[in-house]
Amino acid sequence: MKRESFRKGMKDGVPIALGYFAVSFTFGMMAVAGGLRIWQAVLISLTNLTSAGQFAGLDIIFAGGSMWEMAMTQLIINLRYCLMSFSLSQKFRREESGILKYIAAFGITDEIFGISAAQEGKVSVFYNYGAMCVAIPGWTLGTLAGGISGSLLPDFMLSALSVAIYGMFLAIIIPPSKKSRPVLGVVAASMAVSTVFAVTPVLKQVSSGFMIIITTLLVAGLAAYFCPLEEKGEAVHES
Helix, strand or coil, X not given: CHHHHHHHHHHHHHHHHHHHXXXXXXXXXXXXXXXXXXHHHHHHHXXXXXXXXXXXXXXXXXXXXXXXXXXXXXHHHHHHHHHHHHHHHHHECCCCCHHHHHHHHHCCCHHHHHHHHCCCCCECHHHHHHHHHHHHHHHHHHHHHHHHHHHHCCHHHHHHHCCHHXXXXXXXXXXXXXXXXXXXXHHHHHHHHHHHHHHCCCHHHCCHHHHHHHHHHHHHHHHHHHCCCCCCCCCCCCC
């Protein structure tokens, strides 16, 4: 059973690994172009596994931000993984030890959580291990390839390839924005707040890390207040 779960996880993780390779390639390229060494970029990807967190972290590193700034930014950006872990803890089989579940929690990403939650019934942690065994190398090797390319390619090609990260974020936000007005509102509000920080003389002095923190808390708080999610459930009719 464990072996079958592991193999199924590896199979389901292959498309994730391919997508991770493409995104982390850009991360490795940007990290090296900004002054980090290749092994440093690879180590960051191997130990973090968070695309948005790592890209935000790069901005803070290059801007010379403080450790508190980095910690708060990563906490807010990656807080969703805590909620995903809570959810999967109820999905995993109860007979499996807590240590095995803790190890699986390290590899929880949006995509791995998605395929795990989509499984019918209880899930073995070895399914997650299988997905992690291909997804983590895909993310790490993509960073390595991007770092090597960034140290070899001429500057004009690096500038052209750096546009890929903006394309990735557009691909993430456009589809859900078309389907949901609240999501569209959150995207528009985030852009508006970021623009205010960019053009206002006083707010220009705020570092990129704290700008992300303030924007996230402000926009998310307003969205939660004005556009709360309605709980779906079957109505109970008393006769």
